Amino acid sequence: xxxILVLGAGLSSSSLIRxxxxxxxxxxxTIRVTDQNIELSKEKINGCDKGVALNFDVTNPDARRxxxxxxxxxxxxxxxxxxxxxAKDCIDLKTHLITPSYADKEMLALNQDAKNSGVLLMNEIxxxxxxxxxxxxxxxxxxxENNGKIDGFKSFCGGLIAPQYDDNPWNYKFTWNPRNVVLAxxxxxxxxxxxxxxxxxxxxxxxxxxxTINIDGYGEFIGYPNRNSLxxxxxxGLENTPTIYRGTLRRGNFCQAWNIxxxxxxxxxxxxxxxxxxxxxxxxxxxxLPYHTSLSIEEKFKQFLRKERIHLYPLFExxxxxxxxxxxxxxxxxxxxxxxxxxxxxxxxxxxDKDMIVMMHEIEYEENKTKHKIVxxxxxxxxxxxxxxMSNTVGLPVGICAKLVLQQKINDxxxxxxxxxxxxxxxxxxxxxxxxxxxxxxx
Amino acid sequence: xxxILVLGAGLSSSSLIRxxxxxxxxxxxTIRVTDQNIELSKEKINGCDKGVALNFDVTNPDARRxxxxxxxxxxxxxxxxxxxxxAKDCIDLKTHLITPSYADKEMLALNQDAKNSGVLLMNEIxxxxxxxxxxxxxxxxxxxENNGKIDGFKSFCGGLIAPQYDDNPWNYKFTWNPRNVVLAxxxxxxxxxxxxxxxxxxxxxxxxxxxTINIDGYGEFIGYPNRNSLxxxxxxGLENTPTIYRGTLRRGNFCQAWNIxxxxxxxxxxxxxxxxxxxxxxxxxxxxLPYHTSLSIEEKFKQFLRKERIHLYPLFExxxxxxxxxxxxxxxxxxxxxxxxxxxxxxxxxxxDKDMIVMMHEIEYEENKTKHKIVxxxxxxxxxxxxxxMSNTVGLPVGICAKLVLQQKINDxxxxxxxxxxxxxxxxxxxxxxxxxxxxxxx
Numbered sequence: 001x002x003x004i005l006v007l008g009a010g011l012s013s014s015s016l017i018r019x020x021x022x023x024x025x026x027x028x029x030t031i032r033v034t035d036q037n038i039e040l041s042k043e044k045i046n047g048c049d050k051g052v053a054l055n056f057d058v059t060n061p062d063a064r065r066x067x068x069x070x071x072x073x074x075x076x077x078x079x080x081x082x083x084x085x086x087a088k089d090c091i092d093l094k095t096h097l098i099t100p101s102y103a104d105k106e107m108l109a110l111n112q113d114a115k116n117s118g119v120l121l122m123n124e125i126x127x128x129x130x131x132x133x134x135x136x137x138x139x140x141x142x143x144x145e146n147n148g149k150i151d152g153f154k155s156f157c158g159g160l161i162a163p164q165y166d167d168n169p170w171n172y173k174f175t176w177n178p179r180n181v182v183l184a185x186x187x188x189x190x191x192x193x194x195x196x197x198x199x200x201x202x203x204x205x206x207x208x209x210x211x212t213i214n215i216d217g218y219g220e221f222i223g224y225p226n227r228n229s230l231x232x233x234x235x236x237g238l239e240n241t242p243t244i245y246r247g248t249l250r251r252g253n254f255c256q257a258w259n260i261x262x263x264x265x266x267x268x269x270x271x272x273x274x275x276x277x278x279x280x281x282x283x284x285x286x287x288x289l290p291y292h293t294s295l296s297i298e299e300k301f302k303q304f305l306r307k308e309r310i311h312l313y314p315l316f317e318x319x320x321x322x323x324x325x326x327x328x329x330x331x332x333x334x335x336x337x338x339x340x341x342x343x344x345x346x347x348x349x350x351x352x353d354k355d356m357i358v359m360m361h362e363i364e365y366e367e368n369k370t371k372h373k374i375v376x377x378x379x380x381x382x383x384x385x386x387x388x389x390m391s392n393t394v395g396l397p398v399g400i401c402a403k404l405v406l407q408q409k410i411n412d413x414x415x416x417x418x419x420x421x422x423x424x425x426x427x428x429x430x431x432x433x434x435x436x437x438x439x440x441x442x443x
Numbered sequence: 444x445x446x447i448l449v450l451g452a453g454l455s456s457s458s459l460i461r462x463x464x465x466x467x468x469x470x471x472x473t474i475r476v477t478d479q480n481i482e483l484s485k486e487k488i489n490g491c492d493k494g495v496a497l498n499f500d501v502t503n504p505d506a507r508r509x510x511x512x513x514x515x516x517x518x519x520x521x522x523x524x525x526x527x528x529x530a531k532d533c534i535d536l537k538t539h540l541i542t543p544s545y546a547d548k549e550m551l552a553l554n555q556d557a558k559n560s561g562v563l564l565m566n567e568i569x570x571x572x573x574x575x576x577x578x579x580x581x582x583x584x585x586x587x588e589n590n591g592k593i594d595g596f597k598s599f600c601g602g603l604i605a606p607q608y609d610d611n612p613w614n615y616k617f618t619w620n621p622r623n624v625v626l627a628x629x630x631x632x633x634x635x636x637x638x639x640x641x642x643x644x645x646x647x648x649x650x651x652x653x654x655t656i657n658i659d660g661y662g663e664f665i666g667y668p669n670r671n672s673l674x675x676x677x678x679x680g681l682e683n684t685p686t687i688y689r690g691t692l693r694r695g696n697f698c699q700a701w702n703i704x705x706x707x708x709x710x711x712x713x714x715x716x717x718x719x720x721x722x723x724x725x726x727x728x729x730x731x732l733p734y735h736t737s738l739s740i741e742e743k744f745k746q747f748l749r750k751e752r753i754h755l756y757p758l759f760e761x762x763x764x765x766x767x768x769x770x771x772x773x774x775x776x777x778x779x780x781x782x783x784x785x786x787x788x789x790x791x792x793x794x795x796d797k798d799m800i801v802m803m804h805e806i807e808y809e810e811n812k813t814k815h816k817i818v819x820x821x822x823x824x825x826x827x828x829x830x831x832x833m834s835n836t837v838g839l840p841v842g843i844c845a846k847l848v849l850q851q852k853i854n855d856x857x858x859x860x861x862x863x864x865x866x867x868x869x870x871x872x873x874x875x876x877x878x879x880x881x882x883x884x885x886x
Contacts, residue, residue: 189708191717194734198717200778201731202708204647209733230717265632265645274634274641274673288644290652291637335643 001028002406003070007058007086008077009035009044012100012126014386016077016395017044017051023403024050032067034058058082061089069093073402076101077395083107083123091117096405100126100394108415115414122416125401126394127357128157131378131431133235133417134397134424135438136361139376140236141421143365150241151371152364153232156213156223157357158249159390162381163218165353169315171251173347175355175382176390182340183269184248185227192229196242201225207259211247213360215377216439221358222255223247235419249358257315260305261339264288269336278326281342285321288335298322319346355382357389359438373443380436393436400430444471445849446513450501450529451520452478452487455543455569457829459520459838460487460494466846467493475510477501501525504532512536516845519544520838526550526566534560539848543569543837551858558857565853567860568844569837570800571600574821574874576678576860577840577867578881579804582819583679584864586808593684594814595807596675599656599666600800601692602833605824606661608796612758614694616790618798618825619833625710625783627691628670635672639685644668650702654690656803658820659882664801665698666690678862692801700758703748704782707731712779721769724785728764731778741765762789798825800832802881816886823879836879843873 004020006013013033020031031051033041038055045051056063058078068074068089073096076086080101090097091113103123114121124130136155143150160166161173174181190201201209211223226246233239250258261267265288275283282297289300301321305312316322320342328341349355360377382389401418404410410423418424431437447463449456456476463474474494476484481498488494499506501521511517511532516539519529523544533540534556546566557564567573579598586593603609604616617624633644644652654666669689676682693701704710708731718726725740732743744764748755759765763785771784792798803820825832844861847853853866861867874880 188713189711191714197734198730199734200708200711200714200716202647202706202711204645205706205708263645263648265643265648268632268643268645270631271634271643273643287641291640291642 001030002072004029004031004402004406005067005071005074006031006033006077007074007082009033009037009040010077011386011388012391012394013077014044014388014395015391016075016399018387019396019399020402021045021048021050023399024048027403027406029406032071034067058086061085065089065093068095071095073098073405075099075398075402077398080104084110087114087121090114090121091119094119096120096122098122098125098398098401098405100124100130100398102129103415103417111415118413120405120410120413120416122401122405122410122412122418124417125397125427127390127397128359130397130418131393131436132157132359133419134428135359135376135378136236136363137419137421137424138428139361139363139374139440140238143363143367143374144237146367148365148367148372150238150363150365152243152362153236153238153241154211154243154245154247154362155360156211156221156247156249157359158221158223160249160251160356160358161349162354162356162389165350166251168346169252169318170254170257170347172254173349173353174344175349175388178340178344178347179336182267182336182343185224186267186269186336188227190225190227190229192225192245193233194243194245198230204259204262207255207262210255211245213249213362215358215360215379216441218358218379221249221251221360223249224255235417243364249360253312253315256309257312260309260312260316264304266335266339269334271334272332273330273335273338275330275338276326277329277331279328279330279338280326281321281323281328284328284330284335284338284342319343349385351385354384355389356380357393374440375443376438376440378436378438392434396431396434396436397427400427444473445515447472447474447845447849448510448514448517449474449476449520450517450525452476452480452483453520454829454831455834455837456487456520457831457838458834459518459842461830462839462842463845464488464491464493466842467491470846470849472849475514477510501529504528508532508536511538514538516541516848518542518841518845520841523547527553530557530564533557533564534562537562539563539565541565541568541841541844541848543567543573543841545572546858546860554858561856563848563853563856564858565844565848565855565861566858568840568870570833570840571802573840573861574836574879575600575802576862577871578802578819578821579679579806580862580864580867581871582804582806582817582883583681586806586810586817587680589810591808591810591815593681593806593808595686595805596679596681596684597654597686597688597690597805598803599654599664599690599692600802601664601666603692603694603799603801604792605797605799605832608793609694611789612695612761613697613700613790615697616792616796617787618792618831621783621787621790622779625779625786626712628667629710629712629779631670633668633670633672635668635688636676637686637688641673647702647705650698650705653698654688656692656805658801658803658822659884661801661822664692664694664803666692667698678860686807692803696755696758699752700755703752703755703759707747709778709782712777715775715777716773716781718773718781719769720772720774722771722773722781723769724764724766724771727771727773727778727781727785762786792828794828797827798832799823800836817883818886819881819883821879821881835877839874839877839879840870843870 034054041053076099084106185206229246477497484496519542527549628649672689
């Protein structure tokens with residue numbers, strides 16, 4: 001019998017836990033699930049006799065170590081900031097660890113200790129990061145095997161509302177953590193390389209400098225550049241590739257309109273505003289517009305938009321930016337926090353709404369002195385609001401990886417990303433059974 | 444005999460040291476001046492027998508304390524980051540301290556210790572901060588004495604090139620620390636209050652949201668908002684005043700054009716660029732413009748400007764932004780550092796150029812049920828490139844304050860700003876002898 005310890009039973013763990021429980025009988029696994037809220041653990045286990053619901057405090061080292069010592073593998077779905085401490089315990093107690101989070105500096109620094117201890121610390125094995133790495137490397141490695149030379153790598157991913165439920169002028173609803181959406185791109189310039197030229201885009205230009213892509217059957221998507229595309233040169237072994245770009249996908253006028261929030265200063269998360277304790281969207285907006293003795297707030301906002309962006313005005317009307325009701329809490333709130341309150345009222349998922357994950361890689365290469373382009377795309381729609389596209393595409397690769405480790409089909413040790421053939425191939429293959437699959441087109 | 448210890452003999456100390464040496468005979472002072480570079484100390488003392496040139500290391504506590512213990516008063520013209528340690532020594536050794544720097548949190552925290560020790564820690568007594576405080580409080584206190592109610596306080600200050608030497612299309616040259624000019628306004632939103640409305644302006648809008656002011660005989664100036672005008676409510680006792688705004692003055696098209704640098708992302712100081720080790724302004728610019736297969740850099744830049752800002756194009760041509768010479772060091776340089784290199788080539792003062800300090804307060808108030816407006820302005824032109832307007836307006840108030848403390852005409856203890864009548868009145872009065880004077884106009 002093998003013990004799998006799952007840390008965190010929130011929305012992102014639903015699909016993972018279902019997957020593990022479905023396989024638990026066949027492989028004789030016990031799935032021990034912990035969350036601060038034991039009801040969440042119980043809900044996710046859903047009465048299955050292979051599951052055990054716990055609610056020990058993961059920040060308590062003794063409680064945590066006691067559970068880790070019983071486990072054959074630990075899967076952490078907790079926020080990334082918890083992972084260094086958990087990884088240290090895993091090294092100490094010789095237990096493998098899998099997380100879908102980015103491997104930060106602290107995690108990378110544990111590589112040698114993990115190797116000395118014979119422990120795997122697998123990171124970045126959700127959807128983005130995760131499926132993006134695996135599906136990209138699957139193409140890159142094939143091209144390299146055929147002695148092809150890669151001239152351009154562009155990759156896009158987006159978590160969106162599925163087309164059938166896309167019924168507002170922003171073509172957007174929150175399908176994941178709203179705070180991350182509000183702060184997307186902030187804090188640093190986006191950087192990438194295009195035809196050998198390094199390009200830097202400040203935050204307040206990021207949503208203006210977009211690319212349009214097309215996916216058969218789904219139409220147009222708009223991609224804005226991610227923060228740091230340059231680091232993927234070394235991760236993907238593309239040091240000499242003159243174009244490397246990673247972007248996030250949105251639909252319709254979203255990026256153009258979002259840029260207005262950024263330009264106004266409404267996405268700033270660095271200071272608390274001084275406003276009445278309960279404030280209206282209208283007052284919130286006016287704090288970012290110039291004072292004028294006679295112009296209305298609507299008129300001032302239209303001036304701010306300028307003629308060429310006036311077509312965006314209805315989006316802001318729809319989002320309630322001019323409303324007079326004091327329905328926003330502004331005490332000790334940053335602009336970004338107040339904006340988030342406004343957006344959460346309008347971008348809420350309807351009861352039957354489904355989300356969608358879209359991913360696309362566009363790779364240009366030269367093989368036998370001929371130029372080629374391969375476009376590989378994946379569109380995946382969620383089952384419902386528990387087994388969302390986001391939850392499935394994050395949870396399934398994590399679960400499959402855990403299985404492969406327990407079956408000793410993955411025997412790596414140290415800090416790993418899923419960028420090696422023997423890791424990504426079986427995972428991508430099994431994901432296809434769950435309809436998470438890429439369609440490749442050659443040009 | 445009294446000992447005055449001056450820390451720092453750089454550009455900003457010239458006028459201070461001259462003032463102190465001029466008065467040293469009359470008051471039996473010895474002026475001990477230290478700088479890392481003893482040549483600077485010697486140069487500033489200029490052979491005067493009342494001066495002693497030193498070059499001990501101010502970061503060495505023993506050396507520093509040995510000198511402070513000999514002094515009756517310490518004047519620090521060093522960068523603000525040194526001041527907490529120096530202030531602690533002064534408290535310990537019961538020596539008064541004067542600095543023109545902002546009183547930061549660490550400095551403010553020393554208030555009680557300084558009082559217990561009977562020591563004065565006078566801060567913000569240069570020009571801005573300094574003369575701005577004194578001249579503003581001079582008006583505010585008079586209005587309050589007459590039971591007037593202040594409805595609006597706007598204050599502007601700028602360090603500029605004197606009109607006679609203003610011979611480039613930017614109407615600007617570096618008359619002070621270039622790095623501070625390049626980073627002006629960055630890092631946080633500007634905040635102020637106008638007619639009771641709190642206003643917040645993100646960095647990338649600051650140079651767009653300008654005010655135009657007029658000063659008799661000098662014409663138009665353009666003011667952009669300073670970071671935090673709100674804190675002056677408590678400092679100046681204007682808690683109930685519905686308009687409080689502080690701005691920095693520039694001339695002509697400067698602000699509009701500077702905003703282009705900001706929008707491009709060229710003033711970012713948070714990351715190192717990847718560019719050839721020696722790069723050209725042209726390559727630097729292109730890193731911030733979109734890739735295009737056929738448009739030239741000039742054409743792309745014109746698109747970025749848009750039609751309504753195309754009149755600014757000649758300013759960028761003049762500054763050399765399209766030049767092809769590899770004359771910028773870009774190894775481990777932030778965009779702001781590279782931009783500074785470019786600007787320093789063009790905004791250098793000519794041999795005979797003089798600088799200018801401009802300050803203006805515009806105060807609206809109600810007295811005896813009548814509304815009034817008082818505009819108080821000061822324009823001061825430097826003597827030459829040693830005794831600049833900046834050096835004189837910073838150094839003279841510091842020097843005068845030191846004299847008043849030694850004469851026991853200022854007997855305050857604790858952390859102080861020059862906002863009290865018995866402090867600012869004699870200083871403003873003596874400044875008039877040096878032609879640093881305000882002209883008041885009533886409306």
